[in-house]
Each structure stands twice: as C-alpha cells, then as structure tokens.
Amino acid sequence: MNVERAEEIFHSKDMIPVHLDSGQSVWIEKVDPDNGVATVQVGTNPGNTQTVAVERLHEAH
DSSP states (O other): OOHHHHHHHHHOSSOOOEEETTSOEEEEEEEETTTTEEEEEETTOTTOEEEEEGGGEEEOO
16 A cells, blocks of 8 residues: 555545555554554554554555
8 A cells, every 4th residue: 555545544434444464454543654654553452553664554355
C-alpha cells in the first residue's frame, strides 16, 4: 500500500479491512506521510500497537 491510500483509509468513514504482511488484521490509527509509516492497532487489543512501513499494509479484498 502507498501512503496516499493509507491516509484515505484512515480518514474514511467506511470500515476498510487492512492486513499486515503477516496476515494479521490491523486498524490504522495514524499515518506519518513524511516518514512513510503508519501506527496500527493489531487485532482487537487496543494496547497492541506497532509503527510499520505503509508498504507492509495490504487492503483486504
């Protein structure tokens, strides 16, 4: 995924499923376009957040 699409998903009112490269479901909590990274919540645990390169994110189809 690219930074622009990550920002679109983050700002969307729709719930768009996103997966980390390992296949885990994630929710985008913040996008840092200058550094090409996003902070994501992994699974359903709000305490489980990671900052990852947006290239590691994939939109589920």
